[in-house]
Amino acid sequence: MKNNNKNYILTIETTSEICGVSIVIDNKVLYENNIDIGLNHSVTLFDNIYNSLKKVGITMDNIDTIKISNGPGSFTGIRIGIAAGLGLSKLYNNKIEYVDTLDSLAHNIRLKSKKTYKTQNNIKVNNNLYVLSLIDAKVDRVYSALYNYNNLNKLSCDTIINVYDLCNILNKYFISSNITFLLIGNGYLKYKDIFKDELKIKYKTFENISLLNASSLAFTNGKISSIPYTNYLMASKAERDRQNNI
Numbered sequence: 001m002k003n004n005n006k007n008y009i010l011t012i013e014t015t016s017e018i019c020g021v022s023i024v025i026d027n028k029v030l031y032e033n034n035i036d037i038g039l040n041h042s043v044t045l046f047d048n049i050y051n052s053l054k055k056v057g058i059t060m061d062n063i064d065t066i067k068i069s070n071g072p073g074s075f076t077g078i079r080i081g082i083a084a085g086l087g088l089s090k091l092y093n094n095k096i097e098y099v100d101t102l103d104s105l106a107h108n109i110r111l112k113s114k115k116t117y118k119t120q121n122n123i124k125v126n127n128n129l130y131v132l133s134l135i136d137a138k139v140d141r142v143y144s145a146l147y148n149y150n151n152l153n154k155l156s157c158d159t160i161i162n163v164y165d166l167c168n169i170l171n172k173y174f175i176s177s178n179i180t181f182l183l184i185g186n187g188y189l190k191y192k193d194i195f196k197d198e199l200k201i202k203y204k205t206f207e208n209i210s211l212l213n214a215s216s217l218a219f220t221n222g223k224i225s226s227i228p229y230t231n232y233l234m235a236s237k238a239e240r241d242r243q244n245n246i
Contacts, residue, residue: 010049010063010094011217014041014081015073015101016135016186020214021048023056029215031055036211041080049084060092067217070098071231072143072158073135082228089226098229099222102133102145105185106152107216108209128179130155132203134187135212140194142166142187143233149182160233163191167198174201184210 006025013020013034019041022032031052035044053059068085071078082098089096109131129149134142140163146156161169170181181203188195189210195203223229 007065008058008063009065009067009218010053010060010088011067011069011214012045012049012081012085013069013101013104013212013214013217014045014077014084015069015071016077016212018212018214019044019048020212021045021052022213022215022218023052023058024215024218027219029218032213032215034211034213039074039077041077045080045084049088060088060094063092063094065095065097067097067099067220067222069101069104069212069214069217070222070229071101072137072160072233073101075232075234078230078232082230086228095224096226097222097224098231099217099220100145100158100231101135101212102143102158102185103147103152103154103222104216104220105133105135105212106131106145106147107220108184108213109149109152109182109206110219129182130179131182131184134183134185134191136185136187136190137234140164140191142185142191144187158231158233163187163194164198167195171198171200177201180204182206186210186212 009024011022017038018034018036020034023030033048033052066085066089068081085096131147131149133145137143137160141160142163143160145158147154183203183205
């Protein structure tokens with residue numbers, strides 16, 4: 001039975017190697033479990049969900065909203081997370097909210113304490129800080145999006161781009177500016193040597209919070225919909241192979 005006085009959120013993150021689940025209530029993280037054992041989400045996700053609910057002492061009947069990371073990222077991972085969320089919502093009458101993965105990743109810049117969500121302590125708020133979310137898209141490519149640090153307003157569309165091309169664009173337009181870029185995500189971790197060699201602008205990196213965390217979804221606005229809403233950016237390998245053979 002849902003509690004009208006509280007808002008229980010279940011979050012599901014499956015767009016990368018991370019199989020993440022969290023339970024959040026009124027901006028407090030009650031429990032979070034991010035498992036990094038490769039793309040085995042079809043095996044681990046439901047156990048992760050029900051173990052997380054058990055840890056908190058609630059059931060799916062208590063959940064008001066299921067927030068799902070809907071990409072960009074792993075094609076198969078996106079489908080698994082969305083299918084699981086939709087299946088649960090039909091059984092337990094939960095709302096579904098789809099959250100852009102790059103948006104959610106940007107919210108990792110806002111570090112959590114043990115229970116709450118807050119601004120990272122060692123960064124002063126000013127107008128010259130941008131957050132650049134970077135997710136590995138394989139073969140020297142990243143999914144990326146740009147945000148204002150102060151309010152995390154989105155300054156660009158989601159895009160998939162070659163890492164060298166991204167560095168060239170940033171150098172071209174920002175090398176003489178006073179803007180500092182905060183680089184976050186496994187796209188930075190995967191290609192950090194390239195960024196180190198090629199990027200000439202001012203930037204800081206955050207290796208300790210660069211992996212996708214399920215609880216960040218709870219603090220990120222998404223799209224509420226009762227039907228699947230995906231943000232692939234790139235067709236699946238099977239679809240690309242089919243098009244190449246036409």
